Amino acid sequence: MPASPYVVNVTRETFQQDxxxxxxxxxxxxxxxxxWCNPCQQLAPILEGLADEMGGKFILAKVNTDEQPEIAxxxxxESLPTVFAMIQGQPVDQFAGALTAEQVREWVSRLLPSPTQQLAQEAMGLIESDPKEAESKFREALMLSPDEDSLKIMLARVVLSQGRLDECATIIEELEKRGFLEPEAERVKSELDVRRTAAESGGVDAARKAAEADPTNLTLQIHLAEAYAASQQHRKxxxxxxxxxQNDFGEARAEAKTTMVKIFxxxxxxxxxxxxxxxxLATALY
Incomplete structure (x- = not known):
């Protein structure tokens, strides 16, 4: 077996995992x-050395076609050596024959995420566990790629998760100037709208008391629903x-429908x- 942690010999049994x-x-x-393939022997140390040098930025999976014909x-x-690149479970590139060290390095470099992509990937993994650090990495990524709107959307998401509603609104408003919002940006905007209304109502307890004090006021009922949604009580x-x-046919009905769509x-x-x-909702409306 290869001594490097970044190089693995693959069998049919380990293909899925490795x-x-x-x-x-x-x-x-x-x-x-x-x-028996001489070009393979020339290429192998180049690939293995690059895997070690890059320290885990990619994994080199070696398949001995004599021993693993099913994988081949x-x-x-059809010829050896042949090299494939897999990303997210899909082959994305390949070459055949023994390339020079410079050619191999250039080929591998095209597979690796850019510094912006790397920061974004790290940030995505921190959104739930450490939103402040995730925010820091999204901002660093935006410094490298200031026109990357997907990063702005994720920054809005992580800022919203920390309760900074006005800051989130500023980001969404800037994105809206383009004339459209992506589905993820629409989701952030909907949550922002719900959380703003909930904050104005004073939270679940205050909204519930207001609704109970005036049970015929359907607007207060909707405010209570938005407070529930902001506190993750979506079913309620x-x-x-x-x-x-189901029971009202006036303005409150349309407002309640709009609130449901925001929660969706x-x-x-x-x-x-x-x-x-x-x-x-479809049954109630039609």
Missing amino acids: IVQKSMEVPVVIDFWAP QAFRI ALELCLGIV DMLGPASELTGEFRRK
Whole structure:
């Protein structure tokens, strides 16, 4: 077995783990070789040395085609050496033959994330556990790529998660000047709107007391629903709004529907609650 932690010998049994799963984390370079292949022997130390030098920025997966013909057949290998690159479980590039060290370095460098992408990836992994550090990395990435709107959207998301509503609003307003918002930006905006209204209502306890004091005031009921949504009590929020849609035919009905749509945006289309209450809303409306 290779001594390097960044070089692995792959078998049919370890293919899924060593190549497919690992490529979800970093690029995986697959070297198809055979012991009798002289060009393979020339290429191998170049690839292995580069894997060590880059210290885990990519993994080199070596496949001995004499011992693992099934893997070679799956990749339709016709000559040796042949080298594939896998990212996110998919082959993205390849070459055949023994390249020079400079050519190999250039080829591998195209697979690696840019400094901006690297910072963004690190930030994404910190959003839940350390939002302040995630924010710092998003801002650093934006310094490198100030026109990258996807970074601005994620910055708005992480700023919102820390309760800085006005700062989040400024970012979203700047994005809106383009004339459109991406789905993720729409989700951030919907959550921002809900959290702003909830903050104005004083939170769940204050909104509940206000609604109980004036039970015929449906606007206060909607404010309570928004307070529920802002505190992650999404089912309660949707049930309250749905009841208004089912029983009122005035302005409150439209406002309750709008609030439900904002909560759907917050939850995302894959959420079971979104699917459940979209169906209930459609039934109530039509």
